[in-house]
Amino acid sequence: MRARIRAALLTLGPGAVATLTSAAHLLELPYVPPDAAVHVATPAALRRRDQQGLVVRQLVIAEADVTRLAGMRVTTPVRTVADLLLALHRQDAIAIIDGALREGRLAVDDIEAVRGQLRRRRGVVRVRPWLDHVDGRAESPLETRIRVICTDAGLRPETLQHVIRDADGYILAVADLAWPSRRLLVEADGAAVHSSLEALYHDRRRQNALIAQGYTILRFTWEDTRRPGYVVSAVRAALAAAPQPVPRPLLIRDLVGVADGESCHQLPDQLTGLSWRSPCPGRFRPFRRRCARAPRRSYVRRS
Numbered sequence: 040m041r042a043r044i045r046a047a048l049l050t051l052g053p054g055a056v057a058t059l060t061s062a063a064h065l066l067e068l069p070y071v072p073p074d075a076a077v078h079v080a081t082p083a084a085l086r087r088r089d090q091q092g093l094v095v096r097q098l099v100i101a102e103a104d105v106t107r108l109a110g111m112r113v114t115t116p117v118r119t120v121a122d123l124l125l126a127l128h129r130q131d132a133i134a135i136i137d138g139a140l141r142e143g144r145l146a147v148d149d150i151e152a153v154r155g156q157l158r159r160r161r162g163v164v165r166v167r168p169w170l171d172h173v174d175g176r177a178e179s180p181l182e183t184r185i186r187v188i189c190t191d192a193g194l195r196p197e198t199l200q201h202v203i204r205d206a207d208g209y210i211l212a213v214a215d216l217a218w219p220s221r222r223l224l225v226e227a228d229g230a231a232v233h234s235s236l237e238a239l240y241h242d243r244r245r246q247n248a249l250i251a252q253g254y255t256i257l258r259f260t261w262e263d264t265r266r267p268g269y270v271v272s273a274v275r276a277a278l279a280a281a282p283q284p285v286p287r288p289l290l291i292r293d294l295v296g297v298a299d300g301e302s303c304h305q306l307p308d309q310l311t312g313l314s315w316r317s318p319c320p321g322r323f324r325p326f327r328r329r330c331a332r333a334p335r336r337s338y339v340r341r342s
């Protein structure tokens with residue numbers, strides 16, 4: 040593919056720029072869907088018809104959005120991601136950004152730059168909310184798909200890559216998606232990792248250990264994501280059957296976050312009867328319940 044992209048750029052002249060999936064291939068962005076075509080943008084003055092395996096677009100790209108890799112002109116990672124958002128399906132586009140964040144191809148601050156690249160482009164209203172769903176902790180496109188399906192149904196996971204330890208502190212497992220307060224774990228079983236016999240034995244041993252710790256484990260495959268309703272119903276049923284989290288009693292150390300000058304009337308009723316002095320003088324003020332008292336009488340000693 041790299042040789043084909045180079046040949047296309049040389050044929051179309053010095054103003055040609057590799058874009059879309061061709062740019063993603065050169066930039067080594069992860070999880071890009073396979074695409075046999077070479078995508079190139081050329082200035083409007085240079086008109087070339089599409090050929091078999093070559094898609095040419097007349098498009099003016101600012102030099103700030105172009106970089107060079109091995110002598111080839113290619114759109115920057117931020118511009119490439121913005122272009123892919125407008126060209127790909129939602130879950131594929133989010134998976135690419137998740138992988139780029141995880142592998143360091145994009146920084147978290149670059150997400151705002153991607154938003155800027157989308158400004159005033161056709162389809163921006165449709166794809167801009169997708170950026171709110173990206174998460175660099177996802178380790179595979181399957182995890183991204185399961186997370187997006189759950190989030191769309193109002194079942195957003197509490198955390199990703201949740202570490203579970205035993206009583207001695209040893210790591211039992213790292214769950215792909217988790218609701219720790221409900222002791223529910225969701226695993227994404229991709230064929231590349233979980234299809235071998237050794238992986239099967241390891242998964243069963245780990246699952247038994249997690250069940251012994253009181254966790255509920257759900258496992259989903261690529262085939263399951265083609266039926267989003269099944270994934271949603273399984274997760275919702277598991278959450279409904281899980282025990283409700285027991286609220287932790289409030290302690291004095293919980294009050295360290297009370298803002299300076301905050302009135303005691305804004306605090307929970309069970310705390311307003313306490314008298315407490317902050318360990319950080321000058322930052323927090325002591326508070327106590329102010330009770331109405333009868334005015335003191337003044338006595339005059341008679342001689």
